[in-house]
Amino acid sequence: MSYTLTWLAETLEDAGLKVAEQTGWRTRGRGDVGRIRGVMCHHTAGPARGVMPSLNVITHGRRDLAGPLSQLGLGRDGTYFVIAAGRANHAGRGKWQGVTSGNRSFIGIEAENRGIASDPWPAVQIDAYRRGVAAILRKIGADASWCCGHKEYALPRGRKPDPSFDMDPFRRDVAAILAGLAAPPSLIPAADAHDHPTVRRGSRGAPVEALQTILGLEPDGIFGPLTEAAVREFQREHDLVPDGIVGPLTWAALDPRD
Structure with a gap:
């Protein structure tokens, strides 16, 4: 329906x-x-x-x-x-x-x-x-x-x-x-302290390839629905908010060497 x-x-x-x-x-x-x-x-x-x-x-x-x-x-x-x-x-x-x-x-x-x-x-x-x-x-x-x-x-x-x-x-x-009188909201940082950019559905390029490799996906550099689903599953497993957005907290869990 x-x-x-x-x-x-x-x-x-x-x-x-x-x-x-x-x-x-x-x-x-x-x-x-x-x-x-x-x-x-x-x-x-x-x-x-x-x-x-x-x-x-x-x-x-x-x-x-x-x-x-x-x-x-x-x-x-x-x-x-x-x-x-x-x-x-x-x-x-x-x-x-x-x-x-x-x-x-x-x-x-x-x-x-x-x-x-x-x-x-x-x-x-x-x-x-x-x-x-x-x-x-x-x-x-x-x-x-x-x-x-x-x-x-x-x-x-x-x-x-x-x-x-x-x-x-x-x-x-x-x-x-x-009325437009309130301060704008705080957004997810564009990158973390190690220059990992925040990526989400629609992102492309080397950071997405790196993400896909860590997640065990075929690294095509395109953040599509399969990558988003894998990110959400990873976030659930690591007690992170499953929003499908790879920001500083998710990068830290993905790459603990940082």
Whole structure:
């Protein structure tokens, strides 16, 4: 089945954010969404450690609730994991600005955080949260008022506590990004300390050949889908963010002699 939200990954990437597309996300959903009105923010209340340890639960659901549980997951390092292009079970009963069809009308973002004082939000994650929400709102032609917390949407009041941060200053920050008043995001460095350039899908040349050789691939110097798949698998095996981008951290794992 063809789903509506296949623009999610590109929209986030165009905003300068790190994106890890999950296998099969373009055809994953509980049916399709309707008219998307806004974005609903959540926290996972999952494990205390790891970039996105709740990813499997968000993708496949729980015993009491079928997945996907949101379209996007946001790791502690600011990486967006793109999970579904269709409808997700993230909203439940509630209302925001008169809209009661949460699962059909809002894109859900489950950010990895326990939701307690002893698990502070990393600055890089909060920055990515704001920028990702702003990018989606810009795409759908909505302003910052169409960003809500699950705790604001859910009925009866007090039914949900997430996200654990104050939504009013969060919306003000999102509005500043939409207005072009916020500083640009920090991007992956163009090269590491050993002059290994950052490479990704579409890159060509000797660094890609070197990468392919290390990964045991035929070294043709073209960073295509097979190379990207091999990079993602390597990153998963080495507890790196599986975004398919070979930057300083991945180069360090690939070539420990550096």
